[in-house]
Amino acid sequence: MNNPLLMTPLNTALLVIDMQEKLLPSIDTCGPVLWNTRRLLDGAAILKVPVLGTEQYPKGLGSTVPELAERMGTLPEKLEFSSCACLSDQLAKLQRPKILIAGIEAHVCVQQTALDLVALGYDVLLVVDAIGSRxxxxxxxxxxxxxxxxxxxxxxxxxxxxxxRVAGTPEFKQISQLVRENPPT
Structure with a gap:
């Protein structure tokens, strides 16, 4: 049975918002936010979930931190707080009804993106331990x-x-390794 409330690799895209060098160190609990975002990216790669990302004014805030950038490819730059305008073409091509969000800051770029995506008709999910604010x-x-x-x-x-979704597959074994990792201290 396919429950429409559940995410699958075929109905979901992961969006990582503004995890940048100069902003991340000022984020409360930045270590766990970075760690969880990296685990999400690794899980997305294992299960072939498409990944999108953005960078807010990289001239001033720096690039995405290397640990994440190496897993994400080219990221569009933006000046608007919401990521929707710079990602609209990519979102349309993916045709994924569910958008899973990680990133910073929760009350600015993450919130404005999430609310815009809801207004556009997407089912938006927020990974609370992979987002942060100062x-x-x-x-x-x-x-x-x-x-x-x-x-x-x-x-x-x-x-x-x-x-x-199920245990016993090669993908599940890789996902289990991600889940068993020790969190940063």
Whole structure:
């Protein structure tokens, strides 16, 4: 049975927003945010989930951190906080109804992108342990606002197992290794 509420590698795209060198160190819990985003990218590669990403004003905020950039390819630059305008062609080509978001900052670029995607008719999911803001309250309020606007909250581990769906496959063994990794200290 195909439950339409569940993500699969065929109905989902992963969007990583603005995980950049000069911004990331100021993010509350940046270590876990970076670690979880990297695990999502590795899981997406294993299960062939398409990945999109953006960089906010890289002249000022630097490039995407190398650990993630090497897994993502070329990323469009943007000045608008929402990523939708610079990704509209890519999103249309993918034809994926579910967009899973990781990135920073929760209350600015992530929130504006998520709300725009909801308005465009996408089923938007937010990986709460792979997003961040400089201040906890900004993230907390952004999560509440997005959830009340129709965005579904989830976690990295839930995503990895949901994409996988079954145990016993070679992909599941690789996903299990990602799940068993020790978090950063």
């Amino acid at each position: 201040f906890r309250q900004d993230k907390r309020i952004a999560l509440r606002r997005m959830e009340s606007s129709g965005v579904t909250l989830t976690t990295t581990e839930a995503v990895l197992f949901e994409w996988c």
